[in-house]
Amino acid sequence: MTVVDTPPAALREAPVPPDGMYEGPRVLRRLPDGWEERPYERFEVAPLGRVIGAEIRGLDLSRPLDPALREELNRALLEWKVLFFRGQHLTPEAQRQFARHWGELETNPLLAAGSSEDVVRFDKGSGATPTFENVWHADVTFRERPALGAVLQLREVPPVGGDTMWADMAAAYDNLPAEVKARIDGATAVHDFIPGFARFYGPERLAPFQETFPPVEHPVVRTHPETGRRMLFVNTSFTTRITGMERAESDRLLSFLCRQAHVPEYQVRFHWQPGDVAFWDNRATQHYAVNDYAPHRRVAERVAIEGDRPF
Numbered sequence: 001m002t003v004v005d006t007p008p009a010a011l012r013e014a015p016v017p018p019d020g021m022y023e024g025p026r027v028l029r030r031l032p033d034g035w036e037e038r039p040y041e042r043f044e045v046a047p048l049g050r051v052i053g054a055e056i057r058g059l060d061l062s063r064p065l066d067p068a069l070r071e072e073l074n075r076a077l078l079e080w081k082v083l084f085f086r087g088q089h090l091t092p093e094a095q096r097q098f099a100r101h102w103g104e105l106e107t108n109p110l111l112a113a114g115s116s117e118d119v120v121r122f123d124k125g126s127g128a129t130p131t132f133e134n135v136w137h138a139d140v141t142f143r144e145r146p147a148l149g150a151v152l153q154l155r156e157v158p159p160v161g162g163d164t165m166w167a168d169m170a171a172a173y174d175n176l177p178a179e180v181k182a183r184i185d186g187a188t189a190v191h192d193f194i195p196g197f198a199r200f201y202g203p204e205r206l207a208p209f210q211e212t213f214p215p216v217e218h219p220v221v222r223t224h225p226e227t228g229r230r231m232l233f234v235n236t237s238f239t240t241r242i243t244g245m246e247r248a249e250s251d252r253l254l255s256f257l258c259r260q261a262h263v264p265e266y267q268v269r270f271h272w273q274p275g276d277v278a279f280w281d282n283r284a285t286q287h288y289a290v291n292d293y294a295p296h297r298r299v300a301e302r303v304a305i306e307g308d309r310p311f
Contacts, residue, residue: 053268196237
């Protein structure tokens, strides 16, 4: 993909906001404009946050989903961005079968495989090698087609800590100052797997994957393909620069945009119990695994669903 070297005028005119978050009331709009909110008929929805996160009650995910149930769950996913299911205790195959209702499963050779190549296993704590925590990110944005979503199940939970947080990136976009929105409208950014994985792997481990995962460009503001909402689509792990902008200015603007995920009003935090499942929309969210449970062990398995090209 061609990289533009000359910054458009709109990217040069407005200054980057000062460090720190804006104070004052937030616009907390959970649904897109014109979205018809309807009751759920096949399960109960218990909201955990103002704009993001809901617990789904009354479903056994090990059972097949009929088309109507799948569509109602998809509507809940679009409306709440991350869904939680308590005490499911799914086998890896049942977890894979549930995720397949949303598309083909993705493999990631950079992560440790579980029972099959499309199941990623995170086994951390108790002396295990530290892995991918303590940073806000969306999964695999270094791909041409980043994941649609992911289904994560906790197999073993520490006695204290180990929560996961998610942030609504449509709410983050809604609350940007008008001058910042004008700067990033139509802009693209480069995404690269190396910065996100260099914290954990040496150059010899990463080098073989550079041809498989070359840097790609995505819009700074993505349009959700199902809801039409505009969302920030840059993250600390994989977004390296804004196309066509001087490096120092790109770094300042990216830092400001990435910090929007830190705003508590856009977040939900989930405290895990063994067998719990989370299903999130990777197009609309970022997430952060809280590493506060050492020396205890935390074991999770995740399957990811192939996505489409951001626009």
